[in-house]
Amino acid sequence: MAVMRYNFFSEALSLCVDVTITYPSRKLTFTKDPSKKEMDSQEGKTLYREGIKLQTVYILHGGSDDDTMPLRYTNLERYAERNCVMTVSAQVKDSFYVDTAYGYKYFTFMTEELPAVIQSLFASSPSREDNFIIGFAMGGNGALLLGLKKPELYSAVVALSGGIGCSVDTDNFFEEMETINLPRLHSTFGDLENFRGSEFDLGYYAKKNIEENIQVPELFLAVGENDFIRDSVRKDRDALRALGYDFHYEEAAGLGHDWNFWDKYMEKALDQWLPLKRRIV
DSSP states (O other): OEEEEEEEEETTTTEEEEEEEEEOGGGEESOOOTTOOTTSOOTTOEEOOTTOOBEEEEEEOOTTOOTTHHHHHSOHHHHHHHTTEEEEEEOOTTOTTSBOTTSOBHHHIIIIIHHHHHHHHSSBOOSGGGEEEEEETHHHHHHHHHHHHSTTSOSEEEEESOOSSSOSSHHHHHHHHHHOOOHHHHHHHOOOTTOTTSTTOHHHHHHHHHHTTOOOOEEEEEEETTOTTHHHHHHHHHHHHHHTOOEEEEEETTOOSSHHHHHHHHHHIIIIISOOOOSOO
């Protein structure tokens, strides 16, 4: 697996941003010569050539984390290599993946600028069927937000132990804002007087998709049985069911809000859930 750390100036944010990118480089070869086997077989490999494209999984990190942690704290590198996908994880601070009330446009960055950069400068396929999201913790809510507000961009979305941030259950969001003592959460969303139907109201967009018969990504939700945020995830599950969404939901026995759960379900998402081609496209 090839690992790259790319830093660039984001126009959407007016900040320099770090992005961690992986390529399944062991799936590629520069030669057809069967004598050049080195340590492993050339069988099944694709020749380096102009214009090759890779299916791409955007990995959305959790609160207080950065773009390197999904790679450092899980076996993502191995899972992505064997499934022949590239991964992209961008540093978004504790923005909850929204265009924040205090001025930083992280939703715009994630859905407009970042894909343009990645698909222009790297071997990332621009096709909807080749783009996916896996998010955990804060990134789990972010995954639902991006997938339901911009369904034309992604084929499938995996939300792992979300619960704090934009919620499909709008009433639950208000309850969390009243009970959770997290200043950065409140500063992100600002005044809630006009929240319902606003750009932050994920429940509004979830309902709109159903009413307008909009094609949405495949949805996968999972949470640890012992996760402190489990009940909030269940509320999102119930809200999606009430709206008529078709999705997969799991609770992991004995697991909590930690890297043991996220590693296990990162593997499950890539090996089993996402509709991957597992080849160079």
